[in-house]
Amino acid sequence: MPQLSPTVEEHLLEWLPAQRWFASTTAPTELTCVGGLVLPDPEEAAQLISYIYRVDENGPIIHVPITVRDEQVPALSDHLIGESQRTSRRNPAKKYFYDGTADPAFVTAWLHFVHNADRAYADRVLGQPAAGFGLWPTSAIPEPEKLAMTIQPGEQSNTSVRIEGAQEPLIIKFFRHLSPGNDVDVSTGLGLDSVRSEMVATTYGTISATWAPDATTELEPVPVQEREPEDSLDYGFSDNALSTGQQPVAEVFNLVEHFAAKEHELVTGQLCVLRHFYPQAQDAWSLGSLAAVRGYGFTVEADELGRTLARLHRDLAVAFGAQEPDEQQRIQLVAQLSERLRWGYHQAEEVIGDHRLELEALIAELTEIATAPQLQRIHSDLHLGQIIRTDGHHWRVIDFEGEPLRADSGVSAVGYDLIERDLAGMLRSFDYAAALAHRVYFADQQNTAPALSQTEAREWAENCAKAFLAGYGAESGSDRTDFGTGALERALLLDKALYEVAYELTHRQDWVHVPALAAQRLLAPEGKDPAELPTPAPVPAAQEITE
Ligand SMILES: Nc1ncnc2c1ncn2[C@@H]1O[C@H](COP(=O)(O)OP(=O)(O)O)[C@@H](O)[C@H]1O
Numbered sequence: 001m002p003q004l005s006p007t008v009e010e011h012l013l014e015w016l017p018a019q020r021w022f023a024s025t026t027a028p029t030e031l032t033c034v035g036g037l038v039l040p041d042p043e044e045a046a047q048l049i050s051y052i053y054r055v056d057e058n059g060p061i062i063h064v065p066i067t068v069r070d071e072q073v074p075a076l077s078d079h080l081i082g083e084s085q086r087t088s089r090r091n092p093a094k095k096y097f098y099d100g101t102a103d104p105a106f107v108t109a110w111l112h113f114v115h116n117a118d119r120a121y122a123d124r125v126l127g128q129p130a131a132g133f134g135l136w137p138t139s140a141i142p143e144p145e146k147l148a149m150t151i152q153p154g155e156q157s158n159t160s161v162r163i164e165g166a167q168e169p170l171i172i173k174f175f176r177h178l179s180p181g182n183d184v185d186v187s188t189g190l191g192l193d194s195v196r197s198e199m200v201a202t203t204y205g206t207i208s209a210t211w212a213p214d215a216t217t218e219l220e221p222v223p224v225q226e227r228e229p230e231d232s233l234d235y236g237f238s239d240n241a242l243s244t245g246q247q248p249v250a251e252v253f254n255l256v257e258h259f260a261a262k263e264h265e266l267v268t269g270q271l272c273v274l275r276h277f278y279p280q281a282q283d284a285w286s287l288g289s290l291a292a293v294r295g296y297g298f299t300v301e302a303d304e305l306g307r308t309l310a311r312l313h314r315d316l317a318v319a320f321g322a323q324e325p326d327e328q329q330r331i332q333l334v335a336q337l338s339e340r341l342r343w344g345y346h347q348a349e350e351v352i353g354d355h356r357l358e359l360e361a362l363i364a365e366l367t368e369i370a371t372a373p374q375l376q377r378i379h380s381d382l383h384l385g386q387i388i389r390t391d392g393h394h395w396r397v398i399d400f401e402g403e404p405l406r407a408d409s410g411v412s413a414v415g416y417d418l419i420e421r422d423l424a425g426m427l428r429s430f431d432y433a434a435a436l437a438h439r440v441y442f443a444d445q446q447n448t449a450p451a452l453s454q455t456e457a458r459e460w461a462e463n464c465a466k467a468f469l470a471g472y473g474a475e476s477g478s479d480r481t482d483f484g485t486g487a488l489e490r491a492l493l494l495d496k497a498l499y500e501v502a503y504e505l506t507h508r509q510d511w512v513h514v515p516a517l518a519a520q521r522l523l524a525p526e527g528k529d530p531a532e533l534p535t536p537a538p539v540p541a542a543q544e545i546t547e
């Protein structure tokens with residue numbers, strides 16, 4: 001059997017570190033295929049493969065859709081993963097590997113798999129349409145040539161693809177880092193849809209898949225090394241085992257046998273979520289940071305954002321329930337928060353300096369809290385970038401996946417979490433927008449835009465925070481004006497700031513000073529003016545602002 005040289009994995013080991021979503025500080029050395037899906041290409045122009053890989057021996061499980069083509073596609077040149085040569089002397093043709101999320105052939109096949117509620121590999125991979133998507137006529141999904149699709153730009157943890165030209169605009173988020181169990185982004189969207197919440201974009205479906213996370217033997221889901229021309233089948237891909245029922249389970253994909261043999265090692269999770277897309281949407285980070293950089297106020301919007309969050313919390317409580325924590329839950333909650341604080345502090349100490357005593361004093365205060373607030377499903381990684389303004393005036397919340405650096409995010413040890421965590425997330429975000437404005441000011445004193453001095457930046461963030469809390473209070477009927485004064489709220493603000501330091505150390509080192517300064521302030525010894533604390537090094541380069 002001819003092989004391809006380099007192999008797809010060799011290409012991916014080079015390609016992955018350059019992908020924003022891959023987010024690893026160390027280069028991967030090994031990829032083990034632990035699951036996947038081969039989709040049929042009706043035009044038979046490409047092999048459409050969704051690989052599920054384990055990175056290195058114990059690394060993350062990642063999802064990598066690719067297409068394999070015989071010829072280069074100029075329109076996809078920015079998404080070429082690599083090209084390989086067949087090792088066959090008789091037919092040394094080339095193969096081109098593309099990022100499947102950028103290839104209309106792949107995306108169309110993916111949409112059909114969800115829409116048709118297709119099944120593969122003895123039902124271990126399932127297309128699951130929701131909210132009537134399965135009732136759309138097949139013709140509502142355009143042919144690949146007519147599919148207008150764009151990969152969402154920006155700093156995403158996954159890969160989101162906007163689709164226009166279908167019956168309705170859609171957005172598919174291809175999850176990149178997979179976790180077993182019900183994906184919290186998918187389940188939250190479905191739960192909110194079930195109570196007809198207007199705070200989110202309608203969820204249209206998902207694909208569930210099974211993989212063997214600890215597989216020691218490489219699965220061979222995809223014979224990228226095609227058969228010799230004289231073999232009875234050219235590729236073997238056209239007869240893969242999808243629910244179309246035309247073909248028997250293909251021997252080309254050994255997942256079924258592997259699954260049967262190693263049932264105990266299998267886990268199931270989701271590969272994507274499909275939702276309604278709002279083409280004119282603007283996210284609150286773009287709007288807020290632009291306002292800050294221009295020196296405009298943002299309090300009207302901040303008030304609306306507060307009201308939006310209150311409505312979201314109300315709908316989440318209706319969809320998933322809420323409860324007053326009992327004594328055992330209170331203890332568990334404090335223990336979990338303390339653990340998170342220590343984790344964050346450990347990550348951040350090098351940047352923020354020694355504040356161990358203040359941290360332990362805060363943790364001691366936490367244990368004194370007699371009653372904890374209500375627990376319910378929350379957003380859990382809320383910031384300005386997670387709220388979009390649609391239809392000119394309606395705010396909706398997106399991306400319920402939790403904090404990407406935490407495995408337990410979104411659903412705490414007690415099942416639910418504190419709404420105050422979301423409030424803290426938003427206050428931190430106003431601080432970031434203000435810091436961006438100060439950074440532009442600082443980086444370019446000649447800047448014609450009226451960006452903010454440090455004092456003005458603080459004021460801008462404080463005004464936004466006040467308006468946001470007032471909006472939240474008005475809509476929810478609970479006064480939040482003194483948010484941030486109690487131990488629990490200070491702990492949640494600190495928890496977020498420490499997490500952000502860890503996040504920035506991994507992703508954007510030139511932002512680290514923003515949460516680091518906030519953490520220093522939150523940990524400032526009582527009576528000590530935070531301004532006296534050491535200020536992290538200034539950032540020379542201005543962040544590009546897009547309107
Ligand atoms: N339904 C939607 N309509 C319009 N834009 C959206 C929608 N969902 C997401 N977006 C945009 O796509 C981007 C990526 O979505 P998000 O769910 O935050 O992905 P990630 O988990 O990769 O960060 C967001 O910044 C947002 O601007």
Ligand SMILES: O=P(O)(O)O[C@H]1O[C@H](CO)[C@@H](O[C@H]2O[C@H](CO)[C@@H](O)[C@H](O)[C@H]2O)[C@H](O)[C@H]1O
Pocket residue numbers: 155156157285381383384385399402403404405425428429430432433500503
């Ligand atoms: O949107 P994600 O789920 O990928 O969230 C992660 O990335 C965010 C940055 O894109 C990060 O947010 C931090 O930076 C924002 C400005 O870019 C700021 O508004 C947020 O307040 C700040 O936390 C988020 O923490 C991280 O989980």
